[in-house]
Structures are given as C-alpha cells and as structure tokens.
Amino acid sequence: MNARVGAAGKTRVCPHCKSTILESASVCPGCNHHLRFDRSANLDSRVQPAVSALRVEGAFKNPEGAEAWEYSVVVTIRNDRGEEVARKVVGVGALEAHESRTVTLSVDVVKPRGR
Numbered sequence: 550m551n552a553r554v555g556a557a558g559k560t561r562v563c564p565h566c567k568s569t570i571l572e573s574a575s576v577c578p579g580c581n582h583h584l585r586f587d588r589s590a591n592l593d594s595r596v597q598p599a600v601s602a603l604r605v606e607g608a609f610k611n612p613e614g615a616e617a618w619e620y621s622v623v624v625t626i627r628n629d630r631g632e633e634v635a636r637k638v639v640g641v642g643a644l645e646a647h648e649s650r651t652v653t654l655s656v657d658v659v660k661p662r663g664r
C-alpha cells in the first residue's frame with residue numbers, strides 16, 4: 550500500500566456548512582461552496598472530476614383531506630457484509646394536507662489520478 554492509497558477517504562469539515570466532506574473535494578457537495586486548499590495546492594490536479602454513481606429520487610404526499618403528517622428522512626450506508634457503517638437523519642418535518650416533498654439521494658465517486 551502506498552501513501553496515495555492510504556489517503557483515500559480522508560475527511561475534513563466544510564468551513565461553510567460544517568458537513569464532513571472528503572479532503573479531496575474542491576467543491577462542498579453539501580453547500581456547493583468552492584473550497585480553498587491551504588496546505589495541498591496540488592491536490593486539485595490529481596483528482597478527477599466526480600462521477601455520479603447513483604441517483605434516486607422519490608416523492609411522497611399527504612393524502613387529500615388528511616391531517617398534518619410528520620416525516621423523517623433517514624439515509625443508511627452498508628458495507629459488503631451488510632453492516633451499517635453510517636446512519637443519518639437528514640431531515641424531519643410536517644406535511645399539511647395536499648403538501649408533498651421530493652427526496653433525492655445522490656452518490657458521487659472520485660478516482661484519484663496516478664494509480
């Protein structure tokens with residue numbers, strides 16, 4: 550294993566929205582702010598653009614005439630063995646009659662250059 554392989558998956562905190570993001574990201578996927586590199590200015594050049602690996606979208610609606618509904622949006626990540634490695638409540642809220650919400654889940658993958 551070389552140093553480059555070991556660095557894959559390193560994270561940092563976005564200074565704008567405080568999300569945990571990849572250290573290699575030049576744009577925060579959470580708030581879309583461009584991020585400046587203070588100590589690894591050449592990182593940009595060896596990271597390829599992100600490719601969308603997965604995108605799922607769905608909508609849900611409070612049926613006509615019903616009372617307010619409450620909802621929770623939860624995202625889980627599992628590894629090859631089916632073990633949960635992350636679970637997060639992304640958002641909660643209420644739906645009044647006739648209201649709807651659309652949820653979009655997207656996964657981007659990045660392959661560092663020079664392997």
Ligand SMILES: [Zn+2]
Binds near residue numbers: 565566577580581
């Ligand atoms: Zn951010």
